[in-house]
Amino acid sequence: DADVTQTPRNRITKTGKRIMLECSQTKGHDRMYWYRQDPGLGLRLIYYSFDVKDINKGEISDGYSVSRQAQAKFSLSLESAIPNQTALYFCATSDHRNTEAFFGQGTRLTVV
């Protein structure tokens, strides 16, 4: 089983719809992250969480929200999807020492 599992892997949704992307990890790490990647670009940080009661905005949090349901679960929501949120989304986890981050396989989201 993968260390970091993202669901769904692919999703097409319509403008204005609410959508949730889910992430779970089996590493037992405290820290979890959501990133977005646009074609030809690096990853940009959307939100991060250092433990269940901690939520922090990243570089590009507008239009997104997150929920840390448990240590192992971190979900990303788009309250009202818009076409420029079409991108590849990655979840990641790391421990408090921040030596190595583990990434999921990504969720390809298309907003039409």
Place this chain on the structure above:
Amino acid sequence: DAKTTQPNSMESNEEEPVHLPCNHSTISGTDYIHWYRQLPSQGPEYVIHGLTSNVNNRMASLAIAEDRKSSTLILHRATLRDAAVYYCILRDVTGANNLFFGTGTRLTVIP
């Protein structure tokens, strides 16, 4: 957050060594130098990291300049499976300590 500068792309012949450079002239004393790579259609994966001394692991070596303003990721024998985008990232051990990705270097390995 301190920035890094990498070439957009590089090519290497299969089974030859590859030296991927990274400039980070504004690096602070608490910044670690991390390298990740992203293979096609996959999430990034950790390669190596270091602070001041050169580092070796099963995947690669990291050579850090004495003034720490630049570093080089060394793949000793490039294989076709090493074709990926390589990201050089500075990670501050204080504060939020997040990974901030630039656009990286796209490595093409020629058979």
